Each structure stands twice: as structure tokens, then as C-alpha cells.
Amino acid sequence: MEGVDHLADERKKAEFNVEAMKIVWAGSQHNLEVSNRISKLVADDPAFRKDDRTMLPRKELFKNTLRKAAYAWKRINELRLSEEEASKLRFYVDETAYTDLHWGMFIPAIKGQGTDEQQRKWLPLAYKMQIIGCYAQTELGHGSNVQGLETTATFDPHTDEFVIHSPTLTSSKWWPGGLGKVSTHAVTYARLIIDGKDHGVHGFIVQLRSLEDHRPLPGITVGDIGMKFGNGAYNTMDNGVLRFDHVRIPRNQMLMKVSQVTREGKYKQSDVPRQLVYGTMVYVRQRIVADASCYLSRAVCIATRYSAVRRQFGSQNGGPETQVIDYKTQQSRLFPLLASAYAFRFVGEWLEWLYTDVMQRLQANDFSTLPEAHACTAGLKSLTTSVTADGIEECRKLCGGHGYLCTSGLPELFAVYVPACTYEGDNIVLLLQVARFLMKTVSQIGTGKQPVGTIAYMGRIEHLMQCRCNVQRGFAELSADLVEAAVAHCQLIVVSKFIEKLQQDIPGEGVKQQLEALCGIYYLSLLHKHQGDFLATSYLTPKQSALANDQLRALYSKVRPNAIALVDAFNYSDHFLSSILGRYDGNVYPKLYEAAWKDPLNESVVPDGYHEYVRPLLKQQLHTARL
Ligand SMILES: CCCCCCCCCCCCCC(=O)SCCNC(=O)CCNC(=O)[C@H](O)C(C)(C)COP(=O)(O)OP(=O)(O)OC[C@H]1O[C@@H](n2cnc3c(N)ncnc32)[C@H](O)[C@@H]1OP(=O)(O)O
Numbered sequence: 119m120e121g122v123d124h125l126a127d128e129r130k131k132a133e134f135n136v137e138a139m140k141i142v143w144a145g146s147q148h149n150l151e152v153s154n155r156i157s158k159l160v161a162d163d164p165a166f167r168k169d170d171r172t173m174l175p176r177k178e179l180f181k182n183t184l185r186k187a188a189y190a191w192k193r194i195n196e197l198r199l200s201e202e203e204a205s206k207l208r209f210y211v212d213e214t215a216y217t218d219l220h221w222g223m224f225i226p227a228i229k230g231q232g233t234d235e236q237q238r239k240w241l242p243l244a245y246k247m248q249i250i251g252c253y254a255q256t257e258l259g260h261g262s263n264v265q266g267l268e269t270t271a272t273f274d275p276h277t278d279e280f281v282i283h284s285p286t287l288t289s290s291k292w293w294p295g296g297l298g299k300v301s302t303h304a305v306t307y308a309r310l311i312i313d314g315k316d317h318g319v320h321g322f323i324v325q326l327r328s329l330e331d332h333r334p335l336p337g338i339t340v341g342d343i344g345m346k347f348g349n350g351a352y353n354t355m356d357n358g359v360l361r362f363d364h365v366r367i368p369r370n371q372m373l374m375k376v377s378q379v380t381r382e383g384k385y386k387q388s389d390v391p392r393q394l395v396y397g398t399m400v401y402v403r404q405r406i407v408a409d410a411s412c413y414l415s416r417a418v419c420i421a422t423r424y425s426a427v428r429r430q431f432g433s434q435n436g437g438p439e440t441q442v443i444d445y446k447t448q449q450s451r452l453f454p455l456l457a458s459a460y461a462f463r464f465v466g467e468w469l470e471w472l473y474t475d476v477m478q479r480l481q482a483n484d485f486s487t488l489p490e491a492h493a494c495t496a497g498l499k500s501l502t503t504s505v506t507a508d509g510i511e512e513c514r515k516l517c518g519g520h521g522y523l524c525t526s527g528l529p530e531l532f533a534v535y536v537p538a539c540t541y542e543g544d545n546i547v548l549l550l551q552v553a554r555f556l557m558k559t560v561s562q563i564g565t566g567k568q569p570v571g572t573i574a575y576m577g578r579i580e581h582l583m584q585c586r587c588n589v590q591r592g593f594a595e596l597s598a599d600l601v602e603a604a605v606a607h608c609q610l611i612v613v614s615k616f617i618e619k620l621q622q623d624i625p626g627e628g629v630k631q632q633l634e635a636l637c638g639i640y641y642l643s644l645l646h647k648h649q650g651d652f653l654a655t656s657y658l659t660p661k662q663s664a665l666a667n668d669q670l671r672a673l674y675s676k677v678r679p680n681a682i683a684l685v686d687a688f689n690y691s692d693h694f695l696s697s698i699l700g701r702y703d704g705n706v707y708p709k710l711y712e713a714a715w716k717d718p719l720n721e722s723v724v725p726d727g728y729h730e731y732v733r734p735l736l737k738q739q740l741h742t743a744r745l
């Protein structure tokens with residue numbers, strides 16, 4: 119029935135102020151107000167329709183993305199939206215596009231690695247979208263190993279130019295989003311060669327396409343790398359391939375904040391660490407952590423609402439069957455994910471703070487916290503994206519068969535999200551960076567240096583103080599175990615940031631109590647999952663482990679009546695969720711039934727191909743039957 123809220127009874131059970139929780143989730147009253155306004159703007163505009171996305175062929179899908187991106191830009195200008203509002207609008211449009219890389223990586227790369235003069239020249243053009251840029255780092259042969267990139271930028275002192283060249287097939291740029299069909303420019307990473315000497319990888323602004331007719335400039339070969347996983351999903355993006363054949367660019371298009379090349383061809387290093395060339399990756403990893411809570415909460419919202427609608431077994435005396443959300447097994451799979459969504463939200467907020475703090479310190483030539491920032495962004499990016507990708511798939515399973523339908527929203531959500539485990543640093547490669555950082559810390563504790571910040575706890579572990587550890591010795595051999603240690607370290611950060619959040623003043627009736635329950639579920643479910651490790655190392659006794667498990671089950675019961683309200687607090691519109699199973703009103707079955715009939719296969723009663731391929735079979739069977 120239209121207009122009836124099938125989840126109304128569930129909402130009445132809530133023991134906390136949902137509106138106050140919405141503010142906690144949004145980060146502030148102001149953020150909530152902006153989110154409400156912009157999400158409504160997008161949801162009410164038919165130009166931002168996306169329910170047909172999984173059915174469109176690639177070319178149509180891509181053209182549609184271009185149309186939406188252009189229309190979004192038009193609305194941003196017409197409504198004079200602020201940068202904050204514009205980025206919210208792109209978020210609610212919810213379609214991966216070349217603009218993500220333009221705003222998310224091209225501009226930050228110029229800001230972070232360009233000199234003031236370079237910023238003055240390029241940023242105004244980029245802000246007005248008079249040029250469109252991408253981030254061209256990865257090559258066919260190397261992604262993780264950035265030092266192994268092969269593209270060259272050779273300085274020509276006669277013309278005061280760099281010659282950008284792809285010397286091998288494996289040096290072809292491969293993967294950059296927005297490169298395939300749209301970008302006019304790329305921040306391109308290449309080995310700097312001066313007078314035959316290799317100075318390692320640096321960033322260069324290279325124009326790729328004509329601003330008049332969009333054709334590739336001389337010496338440039340560029341195109342799309344082809345269809346990717348899933349329908350719709352990341353196929354709205356033109357991930358590209360790019361080759362340079364001795365392409366010349368002026369010397370001042372090398373990004374020169376970290377190191378410079380003079381007119382005479384002298385290489386000069388600024389007084390800043392070389393690793394700042396990797397700065398854009400640190401920035402984006404931090405953004406990806408903040409995004410993880412959005413993706414996970416979407417999947418959890420769908421699975422929670424549907425679990426309250428869906429009933430299987432347990433009818434007593436002809437009464438209704440049991441809501442599947444009331445099964446303890448369902449709760450033990452769903453509620454830790456609900457808790458993770460909140461946990462990632464808070465650790466994302468903290469990481470944003472850490473990143474801002476590091477940036478301020480860098481301005482003041484204080485580089486001391488850079489290694490910690492690298493370890494935190496790399497490790498938390500890895501942890502949150504892995505849990506989120508697995509969590510979306512778990513939510514699909516929690517929705518049974520209907521979760522497998524595209525109209526559940528979950529298949530596309532998974533397909534669009536899962537590459538986050540690979541891009542911006544493969545998750546294992548990033549955890550190895552964290553492990554290196556931890557081993558380095560251990561070796562320094564041995565020399566009496568007290569660790570601070572997120573590694574302060576290591577200074578309180580007695581046996582680490584006795585350690586004499588060399589970072590390289592045995593590292594490769596023990597790397598699988600070290601990755602586990604890196605994950606545990608990152609989990610500790612997530613838990614401690616959740617606890618710190620609870621120490622703040624949190625207004626709203628019952629809000630803090632719900633967050634305390636979720637925090638408990640987060641760490642107790644981890645403890646339960648890894649109880650073997652805790653028991654093996656005697657950090658827990660079997661009795662304590664059993665008590666922790668009892669407590670976990672008690673918390674599931676505490677959260678159960680609040681579950682729907684806790685996902686309502688994410689404040690997602692039906693347009694944004696794009697899921698029949700996750701509808702706010704829970705009106706699932708009639709809408710699933712209606713949607714099935716809208717599938718293009720149902721446009722005709724007898725399908726195309728019947729007369730060629732089915733009818734002859736049936737005829738043959740008739741003939742055989744007659745025999
Ligand atoms: C609006 C916002 C939207 C945002 C979303 C936008 C859309 C997003 C869509 C996504 C689209 C996807 C877009 C894309 O995918 S863009 C492509 C992303 N690519 C990668 O992420 C590549 C991953 N690989 C690497 O980062 C490096 O090569 C690693 C780190 C693996 C090795 O490195 P390297 O080969 O050099 O070897 P080393 O290990 O000896 O390290 C040497 C030293 O450097 C330190 N170190 C290393 N790295 C960093 C760092 N980053 N900051 C500070 N320091 C760093 C390190 O600790 C060590 O220090 P020390 O021990 O010597 O003291």
C-alpha cells in the first residue's frame with residue numbers, strides 16, 4: 119500500500135533521539151542542514167535519475183554520465199553553491215565520474231606539489247573547469263612500485279623543455295580515471311632525467327588533448343582501457359591508457375614545490391622530505407577512509423530495513439512469522455557491521471583532523487608527524503576498505519535471494535566499491551608500510567626513544583623494550599604475520615577513537631547510550647573473532663573470553679529495538695540508497711513486483727530470439743515425441 123510506513127512500529131521502539139543522532143552522524147548541525155538541502159535538490163531532479171544505470175550499454179551509460187556531470191556543474195553555478203555544497207552535490211549524484219579525479223586528485227596534486235606561481239597559473243583554470251585533469255601515475259607494468267615507473271621526462275637544456283616519453287609497452291599509463299576520454303591535462307608521473315642522470319619519479323603537468331577539438335595532441339596516444347567489473351558501477355568512469363612519443367612541455371610544468379630544475383639544468387631539492395611527492399596519495403587515502411563509512415552504512419541501512427520487513431519461519435498459532443532481524447545469527451552478522459559503520463565515521467573524522475594538523479605542521483617546516491600520518495592513512499585506508507567491501511557482500515547475503523537483484527542496490531554498490539581495496543594503494547602493500555613503521559618503532563624503543571601519538575601504547579609493552587630489531591632482517595619471511603600485526607594496530611586506532619568520541623559531550627536523549635552499545639559491539643565482536651590469538655598469548659583467560667561473548671550477545675539485544683532508528687540516522691534518501699529492499703517505508707514486495715515488469719526483457723511476451731533458437735528445439739522435441 120502506497121503511503122503506509124511498514125516500519126512504523128520499528129521506529130516507535132527507538133530509545134533515543136534520532137534527530138540528535140543524525141547530527142552526530144553528519145558531524146554538526148550545519149553539515150546536517152547542508153546534507154538535507156543538497157540531497158533533496160538531487161533527489162527531486164529527474165535529471166539525476168539513476169535507476170536505469172545497470173541496464174545501459176557502456177556507450178550510453180558513459181554519455182549519460184557526461185550529461186549528468188555537465189548538468190551538475192550548471193546547477194552548481196546557477197545556484198552559486200559553495201565548494202562544500204558542490205562537493206555534497208557530487209556525492210549525492212552518486213555516479214563515479216571523471217570529475218572525481220579532477221577535483222579529488224588533479225587539483226590536490228597541483229595544490230600540494232606546485233609552487234605558488236604554478237598554483238596561480240593552473241588552479242583558476244581547473245576551478246572553472248576550463249581545463250579538466252586526471253592523475254596519471256600507474257603504468258601497465260607498475261602500480262604499487264612507484265619507484266619502478268618507466269615513463270621518462272628528459273630535460274633538454276637547448277629548448278628549456280622536458281621531453282616526456284614512454285620507452286616500453288609496460289611504461290604505458292594504465293588506469294588513470296578520467297584519462298580515457300575526457301581529460302585535457304594530466305599530472306603525469308615520470309622519471310626525471312638530466313644529463314643522463316636519473317633523479318627518480320616526479321610530477322609534470324602535461325596537456326593531452328586540444329582545447330579546440332578534443333583530439334590528442336601530437337605524440338599522444340590515448341584511449342579507454344575497457345569494461346570493468348559489474349554493470350553500471352565503475353563503468354561510468356573512463357579509466358585510460360596513455361603513451362607519449364617524445365612530447366615536449368615547458369620546464370615550468372614540472373611540479374616544483376619539492377624539487378626544482380633550474381634553467382641551467384641543475385637539480386635542486388627543497389628543504390622538505392622527498393616523500394611529499396606522494397602527498398596526493400596521503401590526502402586521497404584520508405578521503406577514502408571518510409568515504410568507507412558512507413558505503414558501509416548504505417549497505418547496512420538496506421540490510422537492516424529489509425531484515426525487519428522479511429519474515430521466515432516461527433509462526434505461532436497462525437500469527438506472523440519471525441522477522442529475520444530477530445534471529446541471533448542475523449544479528450551477529452549485521453550488528454557488527456552497523457557498529458563498524460559508526461566506528462569508521464568517527465575514525466574518519468579523526469583522520470581528517472590528523473591530516474589537517476600534519477598540513478599545518480608542514481607549513482611550519484615541522485615534518486616530524488609525516489611518518490605517522492603516512493602509516494595511519496595507509497593502514498586505515500586498507501582496514502576500512504577491506505571491511506567495507508566484505509561488509510557490502512555480507513549485507514547482500516543477509517538479504518537472501520532478493521539481495522542478488524540489481525534493484526536491491528547491493529550488486530552495483532559492491533561492484534563500484536570493491537576496487538577501493540586496490541586503488542590508491544593495494545591493501546596488502548599498504549599494510550606492509552604500516553608493518554615497516556611498527557618495526558621501525560620497535561627498533562627505536564630499544565634505543566630509548568619514547569613513541570608518541572598512535573604508537574604511544576608500544577612504549578608501555580614491557581617485552582618490546584627489550585627488543586633489538588632490525589627492520590629488514592626477517593621482514594619478508596614474516597610479512598604475512600606482520601600484516602596481521604598491522605591490522606591489529608589499525609583496529610586499536612579505530613577502537614580508541616570510538617572511545618575518545620564517547621568521552622565528548624554528546625547531546626540528545628539516549629544517543630550516547632546507543633553509541634556506547636555500538637562501541638561495545640565493535641570491540642567485543644573483534645575480540646570474539648580473534649579470541650584464539652588472545653587465548654594463545656594469555657591476554658585473555660577462557661573465562662574472560664566466555665564473559666565477553668555473553669556481553670556481546672546482551673548488546674545485540676540492547677541494539678535490536680533501536681536498529682531501524684540507528685540506520686535512519688544515516689539520513690539517506692530513497693533516491694540515494696537506490697534500493698527497493700532499503701526503502702524508508704519498507705514497502706518491499708509490491709515494489710519488487712512492479713520493478714520486475716519494467717525490465718526490458720518483459721517488454722515483449724515472446725522474447726527476441728525465440729523463433730531462431732527456442733522454437734526449433736521445441737519443434738524437434740515434438741517430432742521426437744511423435745516418434
Ligand atoms: C573530494 C574528494 C574526493 C576524494 C576521492 C577522489 C576519488 C578517488 C578515486 C580513487 C582513484 C584511485 C586513484 C589511484 O589509484 S592513484 C595511484 C595510487 N597508487 C598508489 O597508491 C601506489 C602505492 N604505492 C606507494 O604508495 C609506494 O610506492 C609505496 C609506499 C608502496 C612504497 O614506497 P617506496 O617505493 O618509496 O618505498 P619505501 O617503502 O622504501 O618508502 C620510502 C620511504 O617513504 C615513506 N613513504 C612511502 N609512502 C609515503 C607517503 N605516501 N607519505 C609519506 N611517506 C611515505 C616510507 O615510509 C619510507 O620512509 P622511511 O622508512 O624511509 O623513513
Ligand SMILES: Cc1cc2nc3c(=O)[nH]c(=O)nc-3n(C[C@H](O)[C@H](O)[C@H](O)COP(=O)(O)OP(=O)(O)OC[C@H]3O[C@@H](n4cnc5c(N)ncnc54)[C@H](O)[C@@H]3O)c2cc1C
Nearest residue numbers: 253254255256260261262293294295537540541542543546
Ligand atoms: C578502479 C581503479 C581506478 C584507478 N585509478 C587510478 C588513477 O586514477 N590513477 C592512477 O595512477 N592509478 C589508478 N589506479 C591504479 C591503482 O592505483 C593500482 O592498480 C594500485 O595501486 C595497485 O597496483 P598494481 O595494479 O600494480 O597491483 P600489483 O602491485 O601488481 O598487485 C598484484 C598483487 O601483488 C601483491 N603485491 C604487490 N607488491 C607486493 C609486495 N611488495 N609484497 C607483497 N605483495 C605484493 C598485491 O598485494 C596484489 O595481491 C586505479 C585502479 C583501479 C582498479
